[in-house]
Amino acid sequence: MPHPSLATRASLREVRYDIRGELSRRARELEAQGRHLVRLNIGNPGAFGFRAPPHLQAAVAAHVPQSDPYTHQQGLPLAREAVAEHHRRRGTPNASAERVFIGNGVSELIDIALRALLNPGEEVLLPSPDYPLWSAATLLNGGRPVYYPCRPENGFLPDPDEIEARLTACTRALVVINPNNPTGANYPPELLRRLAGIAARYGLLLMADEIYDGILFDGATFTPLAPLAGDTPCLSFGGLSKVWRACGWRVGWAVLSGDPLRIGDLHHAMDLLSAMRLCANVPAQFAVPAALSGPDTIAALTAPGGRLHASRRAVIEGCAASPHLQLVAPAGALYAFPRVVGPAAEEFDDQAFALELLESEDLLVVPGSGFNLPASRHFRVTLLPEAEVIGDVFARIHRVLERHALRARARHVA
Structure with missing residues (x-):
């Protein structure tokens, strides 16, 4: 007698998580058939020929013999102290190793933090578009995402008044992703001060996703949120994945700052949850001091003449060359978020558009709706391929959008 299918969790x-969803599965099927795809869906530097800096590799290799035991649930003391010192230099209040958590990437720490914080039905303020892990982790930990818009006409920056209007008695946290994934927006200090002020007035936890803090273009500068927050509780997230191009090492950190009396319960809860997963992977934690005290290896890539700078320029030029695209030029991070405009945007379905790009042009992008953006006419591409590849990519995108525009014009004639 056949057994019924196992039920899965309703939430x-x-x-x-469209970044690795159905389109990605279809891409694997096409690759199995021998198709060569250009994958623009994931910010994965190692897949595009980038390497973690040699001094980080050497630090890990030198400490393999010391990596067999479990370490403290919050991470290696030397790694936590390096993160704390990094944050002290930034001006993070009360930064100390005791308030640092090392995780298997920032993704794990986001889940731990939200699990520690949320009771069923409590709300988290998230940007729209957001990095979808934030929405997923909120839902899976019993919370409810409430989105504040970040509109392209405002450079993808949020309006603090709109954020404040979305507050309820159930709101527990305000998430800030800066520099932003997927849009590349870089938040100015005055905006961050206003967001910190909202959190202070309403007793919210600030959650600052700053994993791209060193990836900036054309003179943009990064402002950390915790120093502006002062005594307001703030969790600041960073890691080795992007700035140091070590995604597969799975090393992230979270720094808890603010009034010690207000953050004590959250610290205890995060420590408990960290202990239950025993510890983060140990070998790569030995690279943290080398990363945070060693040479700057990202600036040469983002400065004029650098590979990331050239690729970003190719994206900007590719969008400018097409009458069907508009782009807010990314000031930071590893992505661009173009918008389809004009006749090509009529009756536009971003999922169908992404599938057409995949099937007809061998391009894998992420539809804007995958970042919790309703009625999206956007898609996300990564800046990681070489500039020459990106130039060809946007020629293919233009071909598909030209077909959309021709069909729209034909409908009007009919």
Whole structure:
């Protein structure tokens, strides 16, 4: 007698992660058929020929013999102290190793933090578009995402008044992703001060996703949130994945700052949850001091003449060359978020558009709706391929959008 299918957790039906979703599965099928795809869906530097800096590799290799035991649930003391010192230099209040958590990437730490914080039905303020892991982790930990818009006409920066209007008695946290994934927006200090002020007035936890803090273009500068927050509780997230191009090492950190009396319960809860997963992977934690005290290896890539700078320029030029695209030039991070405009945007379905790009042009992008952006006419591409590849990519995108525009014009004639 056949057994019924196992039921799965109901909240998973609300969770989406289109970055590695159905389109990615279809891409694997096409690659199995021998198709060569250009994958623009994931900010994965190692897949595009980038390497973690040699001094980080050497630090890990030198400490393999010391990596067999479990370490403290919050991370290696030397790694935590390096993160704390990094934050002290930034001006993070009360930064200390005791308030640092090392995780298997920032993704794990986001989940731990939200699990420690949320009771069923409590709300987290998230940007729209957001990095979808934030929405997923909120839902899976019993919370409810409440989105504040970040509109392209405002450079993808949020309006603090709109954020404040979305507050309820159930709001527990305000998430700030800066520099932003997927848009590349870089938040100015005055905006960050206003966001910190909202959190202070309403007793919210600030959650600052700053994993791209060193990836900036054309003179943009990064402002950390915790120093502006002062005594307001703030969790600042960073790691080795992007700035140091070590995604597969899975090393992230979270720094808890603010009034010690207000953060004590959250610290205890995060420590408990960290202990239950025993510890983060140990070998790569030995690279943290080398990363935070060693030479700057990202600036040469983002400065004029650098590979990332050239690729970003190719994206900007590719969008400018097409009458069907508009782009807010990314000031930071590893992505661009173009918008389809004009006749090509009529009756536009961003999922169908992404599938057409995949099937007809061998390009894998992420639809804007995958970042919790309703009625999206956007898509996300990564800046990681070589500039020459990106030039060809946007020629292919233009071909598909030209077909969309021709069909729209034909409908009007009919």
